[in-house]
Amino acid sequence: MAKLLSENFYKEMGKLEPRYPSKVALLLPALHEAQKETGWLPPEIMEEIGTYIGIHPAQVREVASFYTMYNLKPVGKYHLKICTNVACCLRGSEELVDHCKKKFGIELGETTPDKKFTLMEEECLGACGTAPAMMLNDDYHENLTVQGLDKILDGLK
Amino acid sequence: METYKGETLFIQHFKNEEARSLDYYKKKMIGYESAKKALAMSQDDIINEVKKSNLRGRGGAGFPTGTKWGFIPKQSAKPKYLVCNADESEPGTFKDRDIMRYTPHTLIEGMIIGGFAIGSNVGYIYIRGEYTREFTLLNEAIDEAYKAGYLGKNILGTQFSFDLTVHRGAGAYICGEETGLLNSLEGKRGEPRVKPPFPAQSGAFAGPTIVNNVETLASIPFIIQKGGEWFSKLSKIEKSGGTRLLGVSGHVKKPGLYELPAGGVTLRQLIYDYCGGILNDRKLKAVIPGGSSAPVLTADEIDVIYDIEPLQKIGTMMGSAAVMVVSEDYCMVKLIQRITKFYAHESCGQCTPCREGCKWMEDILHRIEHGHGREQDLALLLSIADNINGKTLCALGDAAAGPVSSFVKKFRGDFEAHIRGKKCPNA
Ligand SMILES: Cc1cc2nc3c(=O)[nH]c(=O)nc-3n(C[C@H](O)[C@H](O)[C@H](O)COP(=O)(O)O)c2cc1C
Ligand code: FES
Numbered sequence: 001m002a003k004l005l006s007e008n009f010y011k012e013m014g015k016l017e018p019r020y021p022s023k024v025a026l027l028l029p030a031l032h033e034a035q036k037e038t039g040w041l042p043p044e045i046m047e048e049i050g051t052y053i054g055i056h057p058a059q060v061r062e063v064a065s066f067y068t069m070y071n072l073k074p075v076g077k078y079h080l081k082i083c084t085n086v087a088c089c090l091r092g093s094e095e096l097v098d099h100c101k102k103k104f105g106i107e108l109g110e111t112t113p114d115k116k117f118t119l120m121e122e123e124c125l126g127a128c129g130t131a132p133a134m135m136l137n138d139d140y141h142e143n144l145t146v147q148g149l150d151k152i153l154d155g156l157k
Numbered sequence: 158m159e160t161y162k163g164e165t166l167f168i169q170h171f172k173n174e175e176a177r178s179l180d181y182y183k184k185k186m187i188g189y190e191s192a193k194k195a196l197a198m199s200q201d202d203i204i205n206e207v208k209k210s211n212l213r214g215r216g217g218a219g220f221p222t223g224t225k226w227g228f229i230p231k232q233s234a235k236p237k238y239l240v241c242n243a244d245e246s247e248p249g250t251f252k253d254r255d256i257m258r259y260t261p262h263t264l265i266e267g268m269i270i271g272g273f274a275i276g277s278n279v280g281y282i283y284i285r286g287e288y289t290r291e292f293t294l295l296n297e298a299i300d301e302a303y304k305a306g307y308l309g310k311n312i313l314g315t316q317f318s319f320d321l322t323v324h325r326g327a328g329a330y331i332c333g334e335e336t337g338l339l340n341s342l343e344g345k346r347g348e349p350r351v352k353p354p355f356p357a358q359s360g361a362f363a364g365p366t367i368v369n370n371v372e373t374l375a376s377i378p379f380i381i382q383k384g385g386e387w388f389s390k391l392s393k394i395e396k397s398g399g400t401r402l403l404g405v406s407g408h409v410k411k412p413g414l415y416e417l418p419a420g421g422v423t424l425r426q427l428i429y430d431y432c433g434g435i436l437n438d439r440k441l442k443a444v445i446p447g448g449s450s451a452p453v454l455t456a457d458e459i460d461v462i463y464d465i466e467p468l469q470k471i472g473t474m475m476g477s478a479a480v481m482v483v484s485e486d487y488c489m490v491k492l493i494q495r496i497t498k499f500y501a502h503e504s505c506g507q508c509t510p511c512r513e514g515c516k517w518m519e520d521i522l523h524r525i526e527h528g529h530g531r532e533q534d535l536a537l538l539l540s541i542a543d544n545i546n547g548k549t550l551c552a553l554g555d556a557a558a559g560p561v562s563s564f565v566k567k568f569r570g571d572f573e574a575h576i577r578g579k580k581c582p583n584a
Contacts, residue, residue: 019322021236021362027344032286032325053344066346066505067327069286085248086449086481087406089495123330123499124248124449125287128406128479129413138289 005048009033013052023053027063031070040071076111076118078156081135084121087128092145096132097121099146103153116156159430161417164391165400166379168416171259177294179301182262189262189307191381195270196315203274207377209385211398215252216242216333216370217448217476219397219465226367228357229275235364237277239268240342243284243291243371244326244333247448248499249479252402252414253371257284257291260375261298265321267374269307270381272319275367279320282371283338286327295323330503334551335368336360337505348505349551370477372402394420394464401478403427403463408436408484420464424454427463428482439484443568447476449496450556452563473563488583489571493564494522500557511554514545518561525572528580535572538565 012033013026020026030049035041041064043057050057064070080100084093097108100119104112111118127133130142134149141152170176170186182188195203208223229237241264245253256264268280284292299321302308310318329347331337336350339361360366376399380388389398397419406412410433417427424444428434435441441456446463452473454461461467465475483492501515518541521534542558549555565572574582
């Protein structure tokens, strides 16, 4: 079967391998690296990771599905994760969620039809002192207001 | 407003974008001089110094670090490991993030010393997956340390070698629990293990392992530099050494991190003198004093000294030193429902009382908040909480049960108003 993951993926894994006494420990790093390339983790990719590590694809899936950061279905180009845990709630994060729902016409967990935005609620991001906080793809945005959020979103292409 | 003028370890370097470089660390901080000193000491002497310092784990349980290190067997057929818990997932907690992004070398140096003290040549920093920027910054600092000969083979010309790798989690609160973390590090689901065996006997990859929080390990270079006794005297309370990074969030005027001597303030002083009081000068309703797992306190319980034992005495805990402040206008039922939703979502599902009980509590709280509660629901909530508490493999169950019982007991009137009025009075 032709490989779906890039040469760079295998190079990165090769660098990490000597760092661990067992190859299975590469599973989380491999899932992260793969998701960086493909945006989400389709079954073929998990199978390829399983083959590389030497475990059954079902074991890859069993582990991947335990963690919320691994996307088991495609997500939009911009992935919004708004924290709605205690500190953010106290500082008005629900307003941000409602605003996004209206703006995009989608519910939590959904993606806009043009595949541009995915909206999710997130547990505490470790930014409670600068709440409310959200992640936009890999980046943190803190001390958010509805106006501030709009400015960020309207600047996205 | 009050600011602390005494000695602090970390906070003066935070928010300074230059502080993370090795160059700054050498000029303005410890600069691996403590590692040099420690590598010339015996393992027992290092552990004794840490014992003398009264350093207690900053991850939540407050276990004395020197004592923990002493549990590692001297001889072991399997390699030993030092693992840093940088999962920082207890809601309300945001201190380790600043250590990693502003003073990463304190953590790296602490791990070198810790590794040497327990006889380990391999360390991992398990960082929560969301901290992508901190992951990159830590790796940059580790690269610097390798290049300068502080990590890798024959550190500073000694026989000691130590390799350090940052391992990313992927979004799961339970991976902050140390054995869940170890499973996750090994490439498994982050499900906590049955204890015993404790990690010190059989931890990462079945080798003897110490798991310590970021702040705990980052304090070590200071202890070696100036001595355990000096560190123990930084605090204002017995049995708890050093300063603590306190994270205050919610309805205060000045949320953020504060570094204060352990036991140096009461909760009231922290909230009113340091954080400027309650937002919009409203009245205080409640304080969650140690991350969302800590039982709640009412406004008239805040004259307590903010440290491990005094909080324990009044039935709550200091946990990860995360203080969440709630003003009078926020609905307590809504708040505990949100907290419980978190635990229901994060329960790994191995233990029935936790898996089922958290979900039941969430459902009941949801119906009370939305005006469908029944008179008998409060007794039912207390009974479910009681059936979770102490009956699970790890402390996530207790973390979910304690807040529910405390909210129901201390704010019973608020719950009853919802049930009798058939709606949230705030809605
Ligand atoms: C559900 C749960 C979540 C935890 N989360 C964290 C965490 O995010 N960070 C942390 O350092 N410790 C966490 N702990 C505590 C760890 O299990 C462990 O006690 C700690 O990392 C030990 O380090 P210390 O002795 O330096 O505090 C958690 C414990 C439980 C039960
Ligand atoms: S509660 Fe939102 S970042 Fe902590």
